[in-house]
Amino acid sequence: MTQNRGVVEGYVKVAPVVVRDVEKATIDAAGIYYKHLNEAIREVVADGAKHVVLENVNGQRYLGTGVQAKGVKIDVHGTAGNDLAMFMDGPSVEIFGAAQDGVGNTMNAGTVTIHGDAGDVLGYGMRGGAVYVKGDVGYRVGIHMKAYENLVPVMVCGGNARDFFGEYMAGGILVLLGMNTQFADQPLVGSFVGAGMHGGTIYLRGTVESWQCGKEVGITEATEDDMATLKPVLAKYCEALGMDLDEVLAVPFTKLAPFSHRPYGKMYAPM
């Protein structure tokens, strides 16, 4: 039965080549299974590396997952796999390429910067830190983001998004710009925006029709006060991705906020 056990147990361990230069560690990820790549990342971080460079990444999962360290920077060259920065608590990760699904899943602190597109369910249950995506994103992005005390998660997506953007959102700031998109002929965002939303704020650069939004969501033009909150967020995003803040601000923003923190408070009849 052993050979049917699947890839994890059956995979031959190939230790990646690690080049250390004082606080910098460069790891060649070509042909390396995610488990062994992540082991190598954790090892060099535990060994004091502050700058980890991953070369030739090709879909390896869980990069930065569960890494608890402040002041550590991880550069990813290639395409990051699913669940990038899941449960991450502190480091900053920069992807010079695209990322797949589940970026920042249940993330606590740190920054993820993606110089490309990203997939579905980004920032699921994210409680803190920031995710910056330069390009398009998929379905259910920012789902169930939540804030707690001084932890306020931020996600800014530079392209278009698909359905269920900000679903169940309970806290934090979720922004969609519609600028760096492959789908310029399509709507900025799909349907069911903010469905089940009961906290936090969504900002859209441009407009959205009420039929596109969940029934729990109030749609208003962003006021000056709103923009005062949003501007520093966008400034950091532009700085991280080399974009022009004035150009981002050239189009008015729409603000989506929930009507209630208790959307289902009156749904039940206790027996």
Next chain:
Amino acid sequence: MPVSFIQPEFKVKIDYDKCHKCGRCVQQCGWGVYNFNERPIPDDSKCRACHRCVTYCPARCISIEKNQLAYRENDNWSPAARKAVWRQAETGGVLLTSMGNPLPYTRIFDHLVLDACQVTNPSIDPLREPMELRTFIGHKPDSVEVEADGKGGFRLAEGAGMKNNLMLDTPILFSPMSYGSVSLNVHKSLAMAAQRLGTFMNTGEGGLHQDLYPYQDNVIVQVASGRFGVNQDYLNRGAAIEIKIGQGAKPGIGGHLPGEKINKEVSSTRMIPQGTDAISPAPHHDIYSIEDLRQLIYALKEASGYKPVGVKIAAVHNVAAIASGIVRAGADYVYLDGFKGGTGAAPQVIRDHIGIPIEIAIAAVDQRLRDEGIRNWASVIAAGSIRSSADVAKAIALGADAVAIGSASLMALGCHLCQSCHTGCCSWGITTQKPELTRRIDPEWGAEQLTNLVHAWSHELQEILGALGVNAVESLRGSRERLRSIGLDEQMNKVLGVKPAGM
């Protein structure tokens, strides 16, 4: 218009000749049944028959009776069905209730009997001979590696191909119940008892309060769709991690912990603001397939240094195929929750009509995993109305590695099954966050009650094993030959893999 068509379910009777007029009933009742005007005056409509006042009345002068109000006989429209219609006509709401399914479905455990040794092989006296209840939960290797011990014999090699397993001194765990649905004192009682018993309590989806950190080696931490309280620290602390997909009392639906139950302490362990609803989505939105489940299992393993990761599902029609997928996805145990399992709040229609009995689920899953040759890859934990040590023994004989108890453990703390957890007014201080009620449970007392219960069941289980002539619970596991059925039809016997009595 009448105030309500619904008449009180119970009558509170006070024998005023005996009554001390002390007012203790007024103080004890969490639902505000009593007013005091020279003597306690009950409002029957608020009574839940939880017996708190009855228990604490120094004069023993209170009795709770069924309201015998006659309804026109109608087997089709039971009084309960009529009440449900009236309640929904009044409110337009989804009927909300709690605890397990109370409807009179066949209780299969009560149609199964165990074997005993007579004449042809000896029974064992567990009082004077060793009787092993130790149970390991987790992945077991297809074969063990041995090495020469240098004295002409062999011993298990280092690790012997064994992965991390949870070690239990008795095959009984405490079911997942979140802090929020139950009080912190209940959580502390469970954690202290788990440590003393050498077993595990489970956080449910409510985070781990810091007061439980000293017991963390006996705590399974749960990751559910709302991801409440889940962070790296939480994963580091748990002895194992459990992905909650479903619950027997409410398969396929999510949960809403209402904002009024999110006080400061609950908010801190769930890591959400006070007063907002804690909404758990129906699915995990990062799991739409077995492949996705594997992805989350290995994300949790990566994040936790490869701790055991279990998956809890409600017992539903295709439970065997689903469990096979879960085991192949890399889970270290599968937790099956039958449709009579309890809950802190569930829509009545879901609780009473969705899911299948745990007995059938255990048999189906155990058989499927055996047929596929992967039974050793993961353990099976069964729950969903385990009411006695007899149920424990029968569940294990049907194929479970261990059982989990929720309702029974709350009963050890005073629960009278009044099915009102969702009100947050539990007079016994169990399913409430009101400080004047939660202080009614002293964790030290609670831990003792729970320890007593599990010790008693464990002793009884040893007696059963002794009667069966085996000296370890391992020998009963999946041994359906030691079960016979009474009053079940042929089809059911086939599903359960059990012969009828007499064969």
